[in-house]
Amino acid sequence: GQSLEQPSEVTAVEGAIVQINCTYQTSGFYGLSWYQQHDGGAPTFLSYNALDGLEETGRFSSFLSRSDSYGYLLLQELQMKDSASYFCAVRPPGGGNKLTFGTGTQLKVEL
């Protein structure tokens, strides 16, 4: 089976940097993704790591370490609009797109 654990809530101030962690127990996976969801709206894709290391996309970066069974999403220059839920997700071995999602982290950005 697969389980991905995330902190339930993180709070940070506008302009700061915040890291959202994802620790997983899985027999194997193809890659780790991150999705953002505002207030029960449609989840939207943020970032993907197929390999260990850091992937940067604008203000968002994502990191994966398979040896540590760990990944994180880094959000820089936080803005109020970044207040949302963030989910990590793994692709199954073989590269299909049936994602298993983590427990989700609610990020609150304060002034």
Place this chain on the structure above:
Amino acid sequence: DSGVTQTPKHLITATGQRVTLRCSPRSGDLSVYWYQQSLDQGLQFLIQYYNGEERAKGNILERFSAQQFPDLHSELNLSSLELGDSALYFCASSASGSSTGELFFGEGSRLTVL
């Protein structure tokens, strides 16, 4: 706008009833996925279809069923509804051969069972 369309957006019904949720994937996407999100919970995979055929099944209850039609739209049927079935139901589609496996989600159907 992801290009994935779901109807209805909201649905209120009573226990024991049956409802059908509809999803149209992005143009050109052959795969459709259904996910359930209960209040303050993560996204639970229900079922996947690819070009009309069932491809993968998650923790989908026997009271639930789905199908994908030749025009690639999909329907999720929920029957003998219980209070615990109240949730957001998301449909997503993906492109074949995507390097990132990105899922494009619809806005969801919010089901309330009273």
